[in-house]
Amino acid sequence: MCGIVGYIGKPPVVQTLLDCLGRLEYRGYDSAGIAVVNGRGIQVRKRVGKIKELVASIQQHPFEGTSGIAHSRWATHGLPTEANAHPHTDCRGSLAIVHNGIIENYAALKARLQANGHRFRSKTDTEVIAHLVEDYAKRLPVAQAFRRALKELRGSYAVCLIAKQDPQRIYGARAGSPLIVGVGDGEAFLASDVPAVLAKTRRVIYLNEGEVVELSSDGARLTTLSGAVIHRKPSTVSWDIASARKEGYDHFMLKEIFEQPSAVEQTLVNRLDAARGRIAFDRRTRAFLEKLKPNEQFVLIACGTAYHAGLVGEYMLEELARVPVDVDLASEFRYRGPMLTRDTTVIAITQSGETADTLAGVRLAKEQGAKVLSICNVMGASIPRESDAVMYTHAGPEIAVASTKAYTSQLSALYLLTLYLAKARGALSAVRWRSLVRQLSHIPSLVERSLRAEPLIKEIAKSYAGARDFYYLGRRYNYPSALEGALKLKEICPSIHAEGYAAGEMKHGPISLIRRGWPVVFLATDSPVYEKVVSNIEEVRARKGDCIVIASEGDQRIRRYATHLIPVPKTEELFSPIVAAAPLQLLAYHIAKLNRCDIDQPPNLAKSVTVE
Ligand code: M6R
Numbered sequence: 001m002c003g004i005v006g007y008i009g010k011p012p013v014v015q016t017l018l019d020c021l022g023r024l025e026y027r028g029y030d031s032a033g034i035a036v037v038n039g040r041g042i043q044v045r046k047r048v049g050k051i052k053e054l055v056a057s058i059q060q061h062p063f064e065g066t067s068g069i070a071h072s073r074w075a076t077h078g079l080p081t082e083a084n085a086h087p088h089t090d091c092r093g094s095l096a097i098v099h100n101g102i103i104e105n106y107a108a109l110k111a112r113l114q115a116n117g118h119r120f121r122s123k124t125d126t127e128v129i130a131h132l133v134e135d136y137a138k139r140l141p142v143a144q145a146f147r148r149a150l151k152e153l154r155g156s157y158a159v160c161l162i163a164k165q166d167p168q169r170i171y172g173a174r175a176g177s178p179l180i181v182g183v184g185d186g187e188a189f190l191a192s193d194v195p196a197v198l199a200k201t202r203r204v205i206y207l208n209e210g211e212v213v214e215l216s217s218d219g220a221r222l223t224t225l226s227g228a229v230i231h232r233k234p235s236t237v238s239w240d241i242a243s244a245r246k247e248g249y250d251h252f253m254l255k256e257i258f259e260q261p262s263a264v265e266q267t268l269v270n271r272l273d274a275a276r277g278r279i280a281f282d283r284r285t286r287a288f289l290e291k292l293k294p295n296e297q298f299v300l301i302a303c304g305t306a307y308h309a310g311l312v313g314e315y316m317l318e319e320l321a322r323v324p325v326d327v328d329l330a331s332e333f334r335y336r337g338p339m340l341t342r343d344t345t346v347i348a349i350t351q352s353g354e355t356a357d358t359l360a361g362v363r364l365a366k367e368q369g370a371k372v373l374s375i376c377n378v379m380g381a382s383i384p385r386e387s388d389a390v391m392y393t394h395a396g397p398e399i400a401v402a403s404t405k406a407y408t409s410q411l412s413a414l415y416l417l418t419l420y421l422a423k424a425r426g427a428l429s430a431v432r433w434r435s436l437v438r439q440l441s442h443i444p445s446l447v448e449r450s451l452r453a454e455p456l457i458k459e460i461a462k463s464y465a466g467a468r469d470f471y472y473l474g475r476r477y478n479y480p481s482a483l484e485g486a487l488k489l490k491e492i493c494p495s496i497h498a499e500g501y502a503a504g505e506m507k508h509g510p511i512s513l514i515r516r517g518w519p520v521v522f523l524a525t526d527s528p529v530y531e532k533v534v535s536n537i538e539e540v541r542a543r544k545g546d547c548i549v550i551a552s553e554g555d556q557r558i559r560r561y562a563t564h565l566i567p568v569p570k571t572e573e574l575f576s577p578i579v580a581a582a583p584l585q586l587l588a589y590h591i592a593k594l595n596r597c598d599i600d601q602p603p604n605l606a607k608s609v610t611v612e
Contacts, residue, residue, distance in 0.1 A: 302348065
């Protein structure tokens with residue numbers, strides 16, 4: 001959702017900005033723009049559509065600068081037009097701004113600025129920042145004017161500024177939206193996310209809420225909004241540029257699906273010692289877990305795919321660790337007036353660590369005295385930083401909008417947590433516990449095995465590429481799998497309507513739509529509810545629907561019910577969602593590919609939803 005880049009350093013500045021912006025394409029956007037400072041002042045170029053349109057325009061009419069900012073915009077206030085695209089300038093074109101987030105008090109600020117003679121050219125909330133800084137810069141140096149303007153903003157922002165009178169600096173600040181500083185050799189970067197700068201540097205400073213940064217080619221100077229200097233050294237990112245490239249795959253989504261065995265392994269390694277029967281966490285997380293009360297109440301909050309991981313977590317935590325669990329969509333949690341106490345642990349699950357609703361849920365939980373543990377993939381993101389403890393999933397950068405490896409690594413983190421709590425609470429016998437720990441250690445290779453179904457899934461996809469409606473059905477642990485399978489398909493193939501249901505709900509409504517050839521994907525792996533799922537399959541067959549059945553390897557009986565059968569490794573029921581994930585993702589991927597969909601960047605979707 002909106003990508004920001006800033007650069008100061010070596011020529012060619014424009015090319016560096018475009019390269020970095022291109023690495024944020026995955027975030028989703030509908031227009032792009034760039035502004036640089038050069039001997040002629042500030043030069044701006046914007047285009048509606050893809051970054052390649054902007055690149056083509058610059059190739060036709062090139063310009064260069066000593067420093068600059070660039071932006072990919074996902075429209076919130078105002079249509080995706082050139083006028084509304086960023087960067088935005090002040091009245092005289094003496095400074096330029098790019099912004100991610102929403103300025104909630106923009107209407108009041110705009111009215112005041114207009115009354116003072118400022119002329120606005122766009123419908124965006126962002127433009128007020130440019131005019132506000134312009135106002136203060138009449139009597140203050142740029143750095144101070146920037147900070148004064150920021151103090152007036154309500155809402156969320158990551159913002160970068162260049163100014164004609166200060167060409168050797170770029171400025172950045174954040175509140176509620178992510179912004180990182182990349183520190184290179186004689187060059188420095190600002191970006192909304194690490195992959196933007198990975199090809200240039202792995203030394204990164206994560207800005208905290210309310211921090212302002214002043215970049216020169218010598219490095220970064222951090223201050224508070226009041227101007228107090230902050231000292232923070234860069235940390236080194238463990239990801240490398242290869243992890244942010246497609247590496248021969250047609251799409252990032254496919255690459256990330258196939259990375260799941262190693263992503264899951266990364267979540268488990270150093271935490272799971274199956275040989276000695278031990279689960280260990282870092283000191284902070286261990287201390288956090290050790291302090292939990294016997295009557296601790298758990299609330300899992302998340303959005304989208306992460307919410308589906310949370311739903312699987314509810315089953316396993318209640319069944320195996322015997323702890324009471326609620327799961328909430330973060331966007332509902334924050335508005336339902338939850339009753340939290342000091343004995344509540346809120347577990348925030350998030351790939352990006354920046355999802356606005358989940359972050360708001362975390363803040364609400366803390367206000368009410370609850371504790372927060374987050375499960376997150378992105379190091380240094382806002383949610384882990386505001387949590388009392390964090391389990392990083394270490395899945396590596398997930399670039400495709402559709403979440404795949406983040407999901408299975410979130411499940412892996414939840415398995416670890418469940419088994420840890422089950423042991424701490426004596427909820428399982430020692431024999432059963434050790435057996436589950438041993439099985440968990442085999443999960444990466446089982447996920448690998450489930451990927452071998454790809455050629456079969458590719459064939460099945462051919463039969464359904466033309467279908468326009470799909471159901472996904474499962475029970476218990478695989479009810480969330482059904483939701484996730486349907487989400488994957490509708491997300492990356494917008495011409496298809498796909499719904500996931502608890503299979504038991506079929507008779508309460510959805511079955512009325514089934515007709516000849518209607519594809520229904522069933523999760524029918526080995527479980528105590530297997531027979532019930534088979535009955536649901538029969539019901540669909542009786543209405544001449546097609547049944548694409550994901551079942552445990554070796555299940556001969558299911559063959560006679562399935563129009564198409566996708567075998568996955570046989571596991572304990574609790575591990576079945578993780579082995580079923582890849583076939584569901586691959587089915588969505590191949591159907592979308594046959595429909596020529598924009599798989600990595602589906603229309604209207606953003607990778608990280610940083611606005612409400
Ligand atoms: O970064 P998060 O895990 O907090 O993101 C939550 C959802 O926005 C995300 O899972 C979304 O639903 C995915 N695009 C699904 O594939």
